[in-house]
Amino acid sequence: MSKKIVIIGGDAAGMGAASKIRRTHKNWEITVFEKSPHTSYSACGMPYLIAGQVDRPEKLIARSPETFINDYNIQAKTLHEVIQIDPDKQKVLVKDLEKDEAFWESYDKLLIATGASPNKPAIPKINTQGVFCLSTLQSGIEVWQFMEKHKPKKAVIVGGGYIGVEMAEALLEKGLEVTVIDRSAYVMKTLDQDMSEDICQSMRKAGIHLMLEESLTAIETDENHQLQAVKTDKKHIPADLVILGMGVKPNTKIAEEAGIKLCDTGAVLVNDKMETSISNIWAAGDCASSYHILKEKPMFIALGTIANKHGLIAGSNMAGENSTFPGVLGTAITRFNELEIARTGLKELEAKSMGLAYKVATINSSNYAGYYPGAGKIKVKLLARKDNLQIIGAQIIGKKGSAKRIDTIVAAISAKQTAQDLTMMDLAYAPPFSNVWDPVQIAARQLV
Numbered sequence: 499m500s501k502k503i504v505i506i507g508g509d510a511a512g513m514g515a516a517s518k519i520r521r522t523h524k525n526w527e528i529t530v531f532e533k534s535p536h537t538s539y540s541a542c543g544m545p546y547l548i549a550g551q552v553d554r555p556e557k558l559i560a561r562s563p564e565t566f567i568n569d570y571n572i573q574a575k576t577l578h579e580v581i582q583i584d585p586d587k588q589k590v591l592v593k594d595l596e597k598d599e600a601f602w603e604s605y606d607k608l609l610i611a612t613g614a615s616p617n618k619p620a621i622p623k624i625n626t627q628g629v630f631c632l633s634t635l636q637s638g639i640e641v642w643q644f645m646e647k648h649k650p651k652k653a654v655i656v657g658g659g660y661i662g663v664e665m666a667e668a669l670l671e672k673g674l675e676v677t678v679i680d681r682s683a684y685v686m687k688t689l690d691q692d693m694s695e696d697i698c699q700s701m702r703k704a705g706i707h708l709m710l711e712e713s714l715t716a717i718e719t720d721e722n723h724q725l726q727a728v729k730t731d732k733k734h735i736p737a738d739l740v741i742l743g744m745g746v747k748p749n750t751k752i753a754e755e756a757g758i759k760l761c762d763t764g765a766v767l768v769n770d771k772m773e774t775s776i777s778n779i780w781a782a783g784d785c786a787s788s789y790h791i792l793k794e795k796p797m798f799i800a801l802g803t804i805a806n807k808h809g810l811i812a813g814s815n816m817a818g819e820n821s822t823f824p825g826v827l828g829t830a831i832t833r834f835n836e837l838e839i840a841r842t843g844l845k846e847l848e849a850k851s852m853g854l855a856y857k858v859a860t861i862n863s864s865n866y867a868g869y870y871p872g873a874g875k876i877k878v879k880l881l882a883r884k885d886n887l888q889i890i891g892a893q894i895i896g897k898k899g900s901a902k903r904i905d906t907i908v909a910a911i912s913a914k915q916t917a918q919d920l921t922m923m924d925l926a927y928a929p930p931f932s933n934v935w936d937p938v939q940i941a942a943r944q945l946v
């Protein structure tokens with residue numbers, strides 16, 4: 499029997515689920531409500547749009563609402579915000595943002611894929627023109643347009659996480675003077691401090707003013723409300739562009755109001771089928787929890803890699819199949835200029851806070867054979883359980899080809915392999931790619 503599917507949120511998780519359901523059921527009615535003007539866009543590509551490496555925002559759109567209706571018979575209604583879920587009557591209240599009208603839409607099965615929103619400090623003038631957060635494609639287009647129109651010269655980035663680091667690279671590339679402030683003692687807090695120090699060094703060498711252990715306290719404007727500067731607890735920094743990269747929180751308001759259970763981290767609590775606590779309602783992507791395989795608890799980790807997999811699993815189960823999501827390791831990569839950065843599993847600080855006895859090896863090597871032209875540095879930090887040497891985490895920084903080496907370690911952790919297993923894994927070698935002992939294996943050997 500045909501079913502009526504409603505999906506809230508039209509990006510990675512939402513459209514991934516919609517596409518999976520359509521592949522399984524040609525005749526089911528599928529409607530997606532998306533409050534922004536775009537569907538299926540790559541937020542991850544926005545720093546490269548702003549840097550000018552991607553020349554137009556349209557290139558970041560994988561599929562438009564027209565493509566969804568014409569090629570997939572999926573109704574994707576943009577500029578439509580779902581403002582309420584009524585789980586008893588199985589319907590949602592939708593606001594048409596263009597017409598400013600609301601209407602109820604019924605569903606047999608509902609997916610919440612509302613993503614996450616950037617954290618904004620509660621300080622005056624935070625909404626001044628020139629102060630931006632990056633989240634939806636629309637938010638990236640606004641920064642891009644502002645840069646084209648106003649040609650800012652001095653940028654302050656608040657937050658040294660991956661968005662802050664990627665935006666620092668992008669704005670430097672555009673010729674701006676860039677200051678990054680972070681209240682922590684180091685950037686990229688998903689890494690341990692000893693690994694982050696190389697990133698801080700690289701950022702400073704490239705000309706970034708890196709202000710650590712400093713917090714944003716105020717936005718300053720002139721008498722015409724034009725952005726002039728930011729104030730921290732230590733100084734005053736002139737700025738005509740401010741990017742806030744202060745982390746994100748899951749968009750759960752409508753879920754919570756509907757009585758759906760959240761987990762400790764604030765995300766919608768889901769099981770391994772992506773089912774929520776209320777029947778016929780699933781959740782996927784940044785708004786939903788992910789079971790952490792090593793921490794053995796639900797976590798909030800906002801990444802496109804996870805959102806796409808969540809979408810596929812939720813879609814499959816909504817379509818009536820029986821699929822399970824195995825969980826995550828918190829694997830992530832980024833870069834600052836030529837320095838590639840990667841992490842997976844537990845960092846040392848996390849292993850310590852879990853009370854886990856572990857062994858750690860940190861090695862310095864080269865990304866290619868040392869004699870091969872262009873060879874550069876790579877640093878690998880590898881963690882294993884002390885009792886059985888099972889690999890539990892890694893961080894890698896280095897030149898070209900370094901970051902994706904993390905995937906070898908992800909595979910090892912997923913297969914519950916030990917440092918000995920990793921040492922003997924039949925990895926590839928030729929001088930333009932690696933040493934005969936891959937740096938990952940050099941680190942593993944130190945643990946054995």
Ligand code: FAD
Nearest residue numbers: 507509510511533541542579580613783784801802803805
């Ligand atoms: P979203 O992409 O946030 O989509 C949710 C959608 O729901 C939004 O379009 C929103 O408008 C809509 N919505 C919300 N509430 C409602 C409502 N009530 N009614 C209707 N619509 C609603 N991840 C990586 O893995 N690698 C990267 O390199 C990477 N780089 C990134 C760079 C930047 C600058 C940013 C901002 C993110 C990056 N990410 C990266 C994260 C990645 O983009 C997200 O994890 C991913 O987009 C999450 O997909 P989602 O579908 O869960 O949520």
